[in-house]
Amino acid sequence: MFISLFGAVESGFIYAIMALGVYLTFRVLDFPDLTVEGSFVTGASVAAFSIVQGIPPIVATVLALFAGFIAGCITGLLHTKGKINSLLSGILMMTALYSINLRIMDQPTLSLLNETTIFDQLKAAWANTGIDAALNGLLGAVGLEKFPATWSILIVMVIVAFIIKFLTDYYLKTEVGLATRAIGDNKKMIRSLSANTDNLIIVGVGISNSFVALAGALIAQLGGFSDVNMGLGLIVIGLASIIIGEALFGTKTVVRATLAVILGAVIYRIIVTLALRVDFLETGDMKLITAVIVVIALVTPKIVQGRREKMRRAQKRQQLKAGGEGRA
Structure with a gap:
């Protein structure tokens, strides 16, 4: 059980990077x-192909990040310069990328099992530190199951996710970032102030997709393969992470909102892992589980808010009634 949850948290922090990208477009830019x-x-495909061609894994990962940035900028250009609806722009680019990804890999699935990935290098560098033995000894001392592999991936992914979070926080507090946030609130007002909204949208969507591509590159190296269909339903996973995080941790400030997104992604992976351990559910039910999680996350806050509103109204009626009786 512990090993399953460990893997869920591990992948959760990688998907948190993707969720931060989705947050930039859906919440910040609208x-x-x-x-x-x-x-x-x-x-995933750029990183996998690059590694197979002998390019160092860290360089391959950076190349994947830039590939995602270019893809996002093209979507932004289709919307701003081509005057195509934002939703349709994304659909067109997503459709085009399917063929482009097949071209990059030259096959539907590209294996990395016989290649050295960034995580293999990380484990090798981590092996002599003695940290794994100390952590597993601590788990054994409290009666928990020892993890047979390495803690390096989890610890480094936590660090990477929070570095990207802090960079996102910093960007959104700069002059450009504040203008980008304002576009999501009122594009016409920002345009009236002579701000170049087109460029801000293009860069914002580009940064968003660079985060997503980085997450794809890391997931491919973690899983040992890149598949042309591994992105199906990803937008729902990103939204589920955002909605869960916002419902549990709030969004009063940018710092709190981005933290909520990261924690929401981890909680989402844990929920899915626990759900798949139920006897009547199978691996193929993951999309259904995701949809149910999103529905619950969307409906529950509204139900709670509705009940609170009813309680406030009832208390107000009682106060008015008590005040009327007192005057009588």
Whole structure:
């Protein structure tokens, strides 16, 4: 059980990077971008192909990030310069990326099992630190199951996810970032102030998809393969992470909102892992589980808010009634 949850948290922090990208478009820019389902695979395919060609894994991962940025910028150009609806722009780019990803890999699936990935290098560098033995000894001392592999991936992914979070926080607090946030609130007002909204949207969507592509590159190296269909339903996973995080941790500030997105992604992976351990559910039910999680996350806050509103109204009626009786 512990090993399953460990793996869920491990992959959760990688998917948190993707969720931060989705947060930038859906929440900050108010741009429903479906490019992510293609750019995630683009990141995975570029990284996998580069590693197979002998390029160092860290360089391959950076190349994947830039590939995602280019894909996002093209979507932004289709919307701003081509005057195509934002949703349709994302769909068109996602469709085009399917063929581009097949071209990059030259096959539907590209294996990395016989290649050295960034995580293999990480484990090798981590092996002599003695940290694994100390952590597993601590788990044994409290009666938990020891993890047979290495803690390096989890610890490094936590660090990487929070570095990207802090960079996102910093960007959104700069002058450009504040203008980008304002576009999502009122594009016409920002345009009236002579701000170049087109460039801001293009860069914002590009940054979003660079995060998504980076997550795709890391997932491919973690799983040992890149598949042309691995991005299907990814937008729902991203939204589920955002909605769960916002419902549990709130969104009063940018720092709190991005933290909520990261924690929401981890909680989502844990929920899915626990759900799949139920006897009547199978691996193929993951999309159904995701849909149910999103529905619950969307409906529950509204139900709670509705009940609170009813309680406030009832208390107000009682106060008015008590005040009327007192005057009588």
